[in-house]
Amino acid sequence: MSAPALAEVAAPATAVRSPGLDPRTKALLVIAASAAVMGPGGLRFVPAALALAVGLALWERAWARAASLTAAAAAMWAVGWLLPEWWANPVTAVASLACAYLIRFTAAAGVGMHLIATTTPTALGFALRAWNTPRPVAVTLAVMLRFFPVVAAEAAAVLDAMRLRGLAGVGGFLRHPLLSVERFTVPLIAASLRASEDLSAAAVLRGFGSPRTPTALHPPRFGPADAVLVLGTAALAAAALLLPQPLT
Amino acid sequence: MSDRPVAAPPENTSAEPSTAAAPRRTRFSARDLLNVALFAVLYFVIVFAIAMLGIVSPLVMLLTLPLSVIAAGIPYMLFLTRVRHAGMAALFGLVIGLLFLVTGHPWISTLVTVAAALAAEAALRLGRYRSRWAAIWAHALFSLWFIGPMVPLLLDRAAYLDSPGMRAMGPEYVEAFDRTVSVTVLWAYSGSTLVCGLLGGLLGAFLLKKHFTKAGLA
Structure with missing residues (x-):
């Protein structure tokens, strides 16, 4: 008995596979976002990572997640970048430093939230198994x-x-x-x-x-959606490197 | 748990009796993995629920951060009562570290968490996975993962000191701040984390006796 054949037979009945991203792509995105944003000079990549996180939330139609990520990033930008311009004192200085850190945290967490919200335990298990x-x-x-x-x-x-x-x-x-x-x-x-x-x-x-080893009903496969996402991420990373930095 | 063997050999499993004869020997039983997963989630939820209370104000955070280290001792100590062989504390640290990565922590924090878990595993091994004091010290050592999220502030120090609020205060202030918040502060932070971890281990051991042993959960 072949597993793919079984999956094909069963697929029409259970085909509610949302955009079709492979969990491995999502996991790699999380690692890449954390490495880029939290590494030295990571502030440069924060807008790109935030755009990616909000884009993923919109793609999933998770409006609340998209709105809360945008609101959190906007609040940190206001406290970290705008407030000290108007009112410079030791408190706003420390708050600005904290926001410079927390905005990176928000960007990385936004990408991670997509992995947690859209991956079923079974899919994650099989994806990790595929990575040995x-x-x-x-x-x-x-x-x-x-x-x-x-x-x-x-x-x-x-x-x-x-x-x-x-x-x-x-x-x-x-x-x-x-x-x-x-x-x-x-x-x-x-x-x-x-x-x-x-x-x-x-x-x-x-x-x-x-x-x-259990047989997967939907074995993890890289598909067109993953290719689109990788290209989009590459474009965002290139923009972060080439365009002027909004957060300095 | 009542179905947990009291002195199980590493390969013994209560849930899968056939594995003993299986060619692929598994070190962790199904029950072990379920325990690690459940307690890792409990640990994460408790630490975050308490740490997040501090987000309202930096002053409250001074209370909630050490308190979350102490509170973490409760699920961790209960978890350690179910650890009877090598690897479970290390696996716990690894999965918690990966969970941190997904929730926005710096990747270096994951490495620090795994290192802290290995230190905890070593402490447990010294106590042959039976000693209460070894478990308390294991919690203190594992609590050192709290240093992880602070590491980027040291590695990328120049960028953080160049944040707009600091620039607005002028170079003298930044220099004074740089001198005050130095590596010494990080050592003090690590030391206080260790002390809070120890207190957390003691609190966990006390609550085990007060609640969980009576209820048959420890």
């Missing part, structure tokens, strides 16, 4: 992607419960920081462990941890 990533690393990363929404939902529930009891305020947190930490983390861990039990049992039943 050691099994423990590939499997753990894929499972983490599955656990993220579970833990985030539990964290939100714990915060809601704390709010109901009037324990979630900043004042209480500042007065009793360690107690607040205990009240947040202990129920979060206990609830997440309980929720993960079912997921773990289901995963083990489905062959998770088996030494056999």
Whole structure:
């Protein structure tokens, strides 16, 4: 039995493959964005990385992500670049230095958010397997992607419960920081462990941890969308190198 | 966990009994990998939830940053109760480091995290993966990953000191700032991270006894 044949038969029923980017392309983009933006002289690449991150969000029709990235970058530019021009003092100087760092962080995180938001655990697992990533690393990363929404939902529930009891305020947190930490983390861990039990049992039943290599329904393949993205990224990188820098 | 073997040999697995005879020997059982994944996510969410509280003001950040190092001790110490063989703490560090990379951290931060995880693994090995104090020290050493995000500020120091706010203050101020926020500050930061990590390990050990052991989770 050949896996591609099976995938072709099954594809029409399950074909909701969004723009068709290979997870490996997305992972390489994250590494490239981090290396370019966080390396020495990385400020030059920040507008290009931000444009890439916002472009990816728009491509995915993730309007909220596109808007929040733009707003965050604009706020950092305002505090880091505009504010010191009007009002130079030690506080704005330190804030400007912090924003020069955080704007790089935002640009790199924007590209990473696309990977997290658009990759399913299975797709990530198979993409890492295609790179011959050691099994423990590939499997753990894929499972983490599955656990993220579970833990985030539990964290939100714990915060809601704390709010109901009037324990979630900043004042209480500042007065009793360690107690607040205990009240947040202990129920979060206990609830997440309980929720993960079912997921773990289901995963083990489905062959998770088996030494056999599973067959992918949609094996990772580089396609036209990846080529377009690589060309677009190359154009942005060239523009960052050749055009005058807006952030200096 | 009640189904975890008390003194399992490295290849023993509770979830996959057939692997012992399989030609490809796996060091990590399915349960090990699930534990690493779950605790890595918990660790990340707890550290970020607390560190992000500080984003409202730099003054609050002075409190939340050390507090997030301390709070990290709770999931980490509980995770270490499930570590019975080599490699799990290192794998934990590696996947956390890769997660940091995706969430915008500098790539050098990932390398620092892996190095800190290897140091934690060495501490655990010295305690033969059974010692409580070795686990507390392992958390202190792993907490040193907090230095990672600060490294670019040193490597690309000239560019950061050339930010518009600094330029607006004039060269004398920049020079004084450069002298004050020196490598010594980084050493002090590393030292305080280690101390907070130690406190976090102690808090984690205390809460294990207070809550998780009673509930049958540790």
